[in-house]
Amino acid sequence: ILNVEQSPQSLHVQEGDSTNFTCSFPSSNFYALHWYRWETAKSPEALFVMTLNGDEKKKGRISATLNTKEGYSYLYIKGSQPEDSATYLCAFISGSARQLTFGSGTQLTVLP
């Protein structure tokens, strides 16, 4: 069983604050790391697909970094807005299985 952990489990921030959360995963047999955003009553949607150590991806105010050697990825949100409120999931793909192991998610609430 692969251990993929996310922290914190939940987070409340004020509109305009910047925030970040962590995904930790096994540092061996790495293939890819995904970040998804899951808004209430909607389907999870991919934010980033990360495959290389040192990868940095950015989409608008959201960015992510990847360290495969130590087994962690950070997701950053700059200037949080209420519409950023969602559960953010990371998923680890190992080189052998090609199945995704999801973390339990970080539930972000941005207060206006």
Add this chain to the structure above:
Amino acid sequence: GAGVSQSPSNKVTEKGKDVELRCDPISGHTALYWYRQRLGQGLEFLIYFQGNSAPDKSGLPSDRFSAERTGESVSTLTIQRTQQEDSAVYLCASTELLAASYEQYFGPGTRLTVT
């Protein structure tokens, strides 16, 4: 184009009854996954279909759970003799393996409540 669709969107059933959940993946996506999320928990992998290969059933929690896929199209997840602990949101996702990224395209889910 059309995304992943699932039906029904909600299902309430009595303990002990069988249920069948359906997933229509994106056309051309060779891989299909089933997951579930029980209350307060993360996404739990159930089963993975890849083309004509034997499915990876390693995530199915018991022999009451089974899934079928017709070629590279529709999949059904069947839960026999449902139990209250089967209550969850069941998500289906498809992916284009040639893209090599395994990016998941999720359906809207089926919320199953076992009373």
